[in-house]
Amino acid sequence: MFAFTSRTVTAGTVSALALAIALTSAGAQEQIDLDRIVVTPNRTPTEESKVGSTVNTVTQEQIERESRPVIVDYLNQIPGISLASQGGLGKETSLSIRGADKKYVETLFNGIDISDTTATQVQTSFEHVLADGITGIEVLKGSQSILYGSDAVAGVINITTLPDPNEMGLTQRMLIEGGSHETARAAYALANVTDRSRFSLNLGGLYTGGISAALVNGAPTVDSNASGLEDDFYQNITGSFAGEFQLTDNFSVFGTGFIVRSKGDFDDSGLPPTDNTLNTGRFDQHAGRFGFNLDLLDGRFRNTVSVQLAEIDRDVLTVSAFGPFEGNYQGRRSKLDYQGAFDITDRLTLQFGGDVEEQRAWITNNYGTNTDDRASIAGIWTQLVAEPIDNLTLSAGIRHDEHSEFGGFTSYRGTAAYLFEQTGTKLRASIGTGFRAPSLYELNYVSFDPTVPLPDLDPEESLSWDIGIDQYFMDGNARASLTYFQLDTDNLIDYDFVNDTYIQFPGTTRRNGVEAEIAYAVNGWLEIGGSYTYTHAEQEDGERRPRIPEHMFGLSASAEPWERWTISASAKVALDTVDLVSPSYGTYDRVPLDDYVLVNAKIGYKPTEDSELYLRVENLLDQDYQTVHGYGTPGFSVFAGFRAKFGP
Template structure:
């Protein structure tokens, strides 16, 4: 039964606990790592053909920094840019494609902003407090997730209880730039279900978003508050109910351009944003058929007041209904199928005028996961989406995972994707174009993962490519432009436990990414290196050092900043001491050597900063 266990336990759809209810105990294998996002069902990492980076709850604790963007920046294939202090406009890219090509979900709720110029998720203020796991799925995944998943998917989930009973965790922190951080989480579990509740707050005086070295001194502050909840209730052995919800309020300051000199300078600009989301549904297992039905909502309301423009409001929402099914044909074959319907709405009012629009997308898909022999897992997926403005668009994906040797796994995938024009690109009265078509993509990757030293070490190498056609660009309005945007590169990663108390991790990404005209894609570095060491030199004392080196970072010289450089090196460090088995105090230093750098030309980044905190459970 060695082949049966991966399919019945690791490919159980859609809720792993439900599979344990119906599978005999002797047939269940406890897997060291399970990936959810790659096939939209729990899958053993060794059976996953797509390239996925996993950030665990322990990784988040070890990192210590407050924002999701900070830890994403350490992952292979992911680059991050920040236009100023906490809360200001941020960007990220996967394999050279920016965030409008990445689908982001938190506990199954898609959080991309439908009011943006391009529909994209803003992670500027998303705190790691209340996050238990992040999966970064790379490559075109529209065959499973629909539009926008051209470069990949970021799947974020809340922490879950690990044992029966109630457990509370807390974080209190303060430090440089007048920063104060507090978070509390309550998790619980029994034989009928589990839940998680989180409250998080971060406030900082910040620093000037416009480059301080260029003479800007006015600090731009930020205040963020988030509440989230998620839970599951097992009504019967075959029926589970689930739900999740969050609300977040953010306010802060940002800078802009002088209307006469067009230089980036201190401005008295403010924003106030409220977002909320919810999702509810059920999992039902009847014999060989497992089904999930879910409904989700997302809403955003953002107000900006700009010194030279005035007041603007951006409000939008998304509602989604989805069905996901899985049928176990045999020990070696699982079929998946599903359908979903999404409506997005966006409304904007500003001194330049008002815009409004909405769009519906209905999609159906099917996937087969086949294990012809114990060491080989093949997947094939097809999907068709029908958009209310441009009609149908089909996508597909193939992937394979081969355990060539007990410690060697070879992975390969190829997929197509598309990005539908945003509501702004379609309906803006000044710049919109209702004749636009979706952007199309093809991606592929090939990688090998090798374990060594009796499980103490792991290294991997992945070659990737991503081509995007029918790009939408801005001239005097949004137009389709000829040519193909291309990304080519390699991701290297490794980890090694030198001793029981010293561990090394590292990764390197080379990304050669060009636009349809052949110029380098902005804010995507050519070289990105991350190296870290974690050590426990004595009992109760934990230390960590992380070094990031970025080189070949291009940007537009619109800001004419004297501080712009394309290469930089950052060093972060953390020391924690366990007062008891349930509480620790820590000191975290960011940009230890006060590197002066920019990730967006003309915008400041933080200098050397120190934070003191306490973290514990009870």
């Protein structure tokens, strides 16, 4: 018999030990322990005190405490992250990290890249990712292209469903919920952990009658029933599994897979949109990843090999005065990856690896602008992690990629972290470069104007850096952090409204700002937190980038004021945001969006230690707000639910 040790690096490694979220457990106050926190910015478990990048985590405890349906509900509470949604649940949602939108963000689900190769830009459809069954989310900010490839210009979002390796035995979880907008959801999770394996199986379903995102008399509506507009329904069924199995002392295998089946209605897109009762969409995705870990030389030489395949199949039907538009989009990504790590000494580790990836896109529609294209990219990388003196950790890495269309590109990354143990002060910094190749959609975009040629595009190049300080105080029960960040992108690719095509904008687009955060475990039953983000995102022509709030504030609190009762609440304030509006075809202007305060709350009662009846409210203040100009958002909404856990 031998002890099982996890080698697959996912956000679940930190789910039970997250720093700012899980400061306390019921009835007992815990101190922050820097040495026991592990994260994945180096694609290998690392003590939090040795990490030079900015890292935020969402734990399984937080997900269960708040019981929100989709992962963007939790990501939206992280400093530096903003959302722009074109309506209610299931409608297109853009996520930005430090002012850079989701085409610059690498998103992994149990190690699988889940971005859509057929989208306008290669990016993740976050609106379809349910939170059910997720045991941890980790967000790494700043350029991570050395370890994660060219898409990771602004950061990495790492999602896992693997169970906590310390939660031994067979565990089952279930949830049912219903409420406003004819919304219903249910979820079931099965997990098993032994001394040599861990495994999870998850199934979740969501249905909502939705709201209308369209306008009424030139103003957005958040109550489509009162306005007489058609509600836009949405439904989603998601299943996933993940497992790790230790076969010998130095060899283990792992595998994961998931499937998403979703569909819904949507209103006419535009700046702003209009109501439409005929538009429909379907989004299906399935993916798998399998591999093995092999340790040699008494564990000093560690190797991981994996292969993954992800496919997307989606349909869009849009009906307008010009007739129906029917499009089918099929995408595929296949990837082979190797990662190695060799401990030269106890203070010096050499990491290295390589990967080969192919992206395919098949796009057909009744306008005759069909696409069948592919692109491949192969990369090799290495990184050295050193601890020259106690409490100082340095890393430096380099990567070279060869793109089938655009040739070679070399990027680099470096980090530094130093901990002053006596004062609980940590200084950190990181710098990195990256590039983003044009997507297959951008390269093959056909303008409605037949005189406009296909886009002639080159890759974007970027440089990002940040510097920050973390302070731990009050006997380890509180943490404060402050970070300055900057991301410069050259040769930005964007849509040209005048000529209906994609073009390259010469010059530098700069996104810079400040993040501040504090978390405090007041006592054994109360936790509070707050954050502030200033983001200035400016194009090469001096105009502000749309849909990025210049100021964001976040507040959160969770309490157990009485035995069996829990209360949690969060608030997000967004100030000074601009968006685009099109007064006529081929023209656009910038307009301000109203500031808003979005408050969500939940109260729960535990009939037993492992069950809960709860009532939660979204948009408690019934704010009329928009994150995309002209698109309505849900008003005051209330939901009732029950969750339970069975097992040890």
